[in-house]
Structure formats: C-alpha cells, structure tokens
Amino acid sequence: MKIQSIQNEYENEIIDLILNIQQKEFNVPVTLEDQPDLLDIHNFYFKPGGTFLGAFIEGQLVGTIALVKFNSEAAAIRKMFVKKEYRGKEFQIAQQLLEQLIAYSEENGIKNLYLGTVSILQAALRFYEKNNFVTISKEALPVDFPLMKPDNVFCHLKLNQ
Template sequence: MKPVIKPIENQYSDAIVDLILSIQQKEFNVPITIEDQPDLLNISNFYYAGGGGFWGAFINDELVGTIALIKFADNAAAIRKMFVKKEFRGKEFSIAQKLLDTLIEYCKENKIDDLYLGTISILEAALRFYEKNHFVEIQKEELPNAFPWMAPDHVFRHLNLKK
C-alpha cells in the first residue's frame, strides 16, 4: 500500500473537512469547527490563487493525509493543514514525510526560501516531526508581519530552504 500524493482542490472539500475535523475535534479535543476554517470550503481561492498549494495523500483512493501551503510573501510561505489519519501515521507509510517532501519540492521549484508554521504544544509528535526535518523554534515576535497565524497556535517553527 503505497500512498499517492497529488494536488487536490475543491472537489475534495468534503473528504478534507471530514479528515481534518475528525482529527482536530475527536482525537485532540481542539475546540475548532468548520466555521473557524472557511479556507477548507474554498481551497482553490485560499491556497492556489496566491501561489500556494494543497496536497492529499491517498491509499486505495481514500484521502488519508493533507498538507497545504499559503504563500504570503515573494519568497515566504506557511505550512497549514498537515494531518494524517491515525491508522496511517508512522514509518510504515511515511505519509507525513512524503507530504512534507512534496511541499518542500514545490517551494524549491517556486523560489520560496522560508517556510513557517504555527501549531499547538499538545501535538507533540508533530513537533518532533518538524524538529527532525530541521525546523527551528521561533518566538511569535520573530514571525514575518504577513504570516497568517491562527488563534489557537502558540508554538512556531521556521525552516530556511537556502541553507
């Protein structure tokens, strides 16, 4: 069962919403709703229009993971919506790594040198994953002014792709 990573847009909105809300609400008890995330209902305009993207990982045509990129400056972007269904996490499938590698490859091809992300401390495995991938912790004050941060986020990471 090898995951297929491909760009996805609005036609996958229902599957994306189901996957992400289930992980946020049921698994991690994050008090967030679809109303708090209108971007998920308009992926084409929110992610692609500004030069970003949205990718899905599929196993047997089932959406099992997502990652998104919001380009907010000429050479800077934010990672968003990095989620992998519980049953498909870990080294056996390496879905998170494949999603991140796809996003980084896109950044290199599109001259995006700085990647940023915001998350919450409860997502410990995610934080370890980003650390393993050379993201360094930064303070909120160090974020670029245009960074599209979300209210629940209080842990921030940065990766310079030029190094």
C-alpha cells in the first residue's frame, strides 16, 4: 500500500469512492452538490494549509483522509473513507491514513484536531476513540469549525507538541 498526497487529478476516483460509501453503504443522504470541496480540492484543502491523502493498492484508490485547516492551530479531519473490502486490522489503511495526517498536522503547527461524523458510523467512532479522540458537544467546537450538515457527533484530539 502507498499513501500519497492527491488533488483533483484523482477527482473521479475520489468522488466514486466517497459517494458509494456515503450513499450506498450507509444511506447518508448526501450528494456531490452537498460536497463542493470534492470538485476543488486544491483551494479547499491545500491552499489554507491542509492536505488530502489517498491510499492506493496496486494503483487503485482504496482510502482517503483530508485535513481542513480552519485557524492557525486547529484543523478538521474530513473525508475519512476506506473501501469496505480493505477495512479492518488486516490492512490497517485507516490507521495509517490517520497517522500520516497527524504527522502532517504536527509538522505544520496544528495543535488541535476536530471532526464531525454521524452517529450511524459506530465503527468509525470506535476507531477514533481507540486513537485518543474524545467526544465533545457541538457547543464545545471552536466557533470557526467548518460544520457539515449531516454531522451529529463531534470529536477532539489534542496533539503532542
């Protein structure tokens, strides 16, 4: 497996991976129109100081994770998706994506990581808890946190500086 920084040259693969998981696997009522960031990865993620990573196996995109830097010391994790057949301990794709994102964050002066998700994604919540994220209330989020409409569970990780 290879993890690398990706931008819109992988737009079709990114959209296909993410929408299939959101809509078909978890029935989350979200469309491409609800996620304009996927059509402008450079400006949405990279320009403010974030990143977008893809995990590839034999040239096929099997996982993504992205970071939206929303102030000088805080960022939001977005677009954490791994194809169903590549999930779990055997492949460790989600773990490796998260570890690379945390390393990127620490190297770039980010002290706090936040994320929003939906309560239906119980395995994702367990994964974040296992990685020392703490569930917080929506009211505890920074005022400049970029909220996503469907999110109803929020987590925070204070990074070691």
